[in-house]
Amino acid sequence: NAGVTQTPKFRVLKTGQSMTLLCAQDMNHEYMYWYRQDPGMGLRLIHYSVGEGTTAKGEVPDGYNVSRLKKQNFLLGLESAAPSQTSVYFCATLRDNSPGGQYFGPGTRLTVT
Amino acid sequence: AQSVTQLGSHVSVSEGALVLLRCNYSSSVPPYLFWYVQYPNQGLQLLLKYTSAATLVKGINGFEAEFKKSETSFHLTKPSAHMSDAAEYFCAVSDRTGGFKTIFGAGTRLFVKA
Numbered sequence: 039n040a041g042v043t044q045t046p047k048f049r050v051l052k053t054g055q056s057m058t059l060l061c062a063q064d065m066n067h068e069y070m071y072w073y074r075q076d077p078g079m080g081l082r083l084i085h086y087s088v089g090e091g092t093t094a095k096g097e098v099p100d101g102y103n104v105s106r107l108k109k110q111n112f113l114l115g116l117e118s119a120a121p122s123q124t125s126v127y128f129c130a131t132l133r134d135n136s137p138g139g140q141y142f143g144p145g146t147r148l149t150v151t
Numbered sequence: 152a153q154s155v156t157q158l159g160s161h162v163s164v165s166e167g168a169l170v171l172l173r174c175n176y177s178s179s180v181p182p183y184l185f186w187y188v189q190y191p192n193q194g195l196q197l198l199l200k201y202t203s204a205a206t207l208v209k210g211i212n213g214f215e216a217e218f219k220k221s222e223t224s225f226h227l228t229k230p231s232a233h234m235s236d237a238a239e240y241f242c243a244v245s246d247r248t249g250g251f252k253t254i255f256g257a258g259t260r261l262f263v264k265a
Contacts, residue, residue, distance in 0.1 A: 080255035137183040137202040142194030
C-alpha cells in the first residue's frame with residue numbers, strides 16, 4: 039500500500055500562474071484534508087472533505103479551490119498564484135469521524151516568485 | 152473555539168536526559184488530543200492520542216503524555232532521549248463535530264546533544 043501520495047513534490051510558479059496539487063490515497067478513507075505549513079505557524083487547514091463529492095472551507099481557504107470527484111483523490115487548485123502562497127502543502131486522510139489520528143502525505147514544496 | 156499553545160519553539164536536551172514538551176489547549180467541549188512528530192522533509196506521523204479513556208497515554212518510541220483537565224495540559228514526555236528523537240513535535244486538538252477538524256500548535260523542535 040502506498041498510503042497517501044502527493045504530486046508533485048516540488049514546484050516553482052510565477053505570480054499569476056495556476057496549478058493543481060494532487061493527493062491520492064489507497065486506504066479507502068472517507069475524510070481528506072489540505073494543510074499548509076509555514077515556519078513558526080504549525081499546520082493550517084485550507085479545505086477538507088468528508089466524503090466523495092463534498093468539500094468545505096477550513097481556516098485559510100482564500101486563493102484556493104478543491105475538488106473530490108473520486109473518493110481516493112483530493113485536488114487542491116491555485117487559480118492565480120501569489121508569493122504569499124509559498125509554503126509546504128500537506129494532504130492528510132482520516133478513516134471516518136473517529137479519533138484515529140490523521141495519515142499524512144510527504145508534502146509538496148511550492149515556491150511562487 | 153479550540154486552540155493549542157506549545158511552550159518553547161526549541162528544546163535542547165542531552166542524550167539520555169528526560170524529554171518534556173509542553174502543550175496547553177483550549178476547548179469548549181471534551182477534546183481529542185494528539186501529538187505528532189515530523190522528521191526533516193517528511194509528513195507528520197501520529198505519536199499518540201487521547202480520546203477520553205485513560206488520562207495517561209502511551210505512544211510509539213517510548214513517548215507518553217498525560218491529560219490534565221484541571222490544567223488544560225497534555226505534555227509529552229520520554230524518560231531518556233535518543234539521538235533519533237531529534238525532530239519537530241506538534242500538539243493538536245480535534246473537535247468532535249462534523250469534519251473532525253484539527254488545530255495544530257506551532258511546533259517544538261527537539262535537539263538532542265551527544
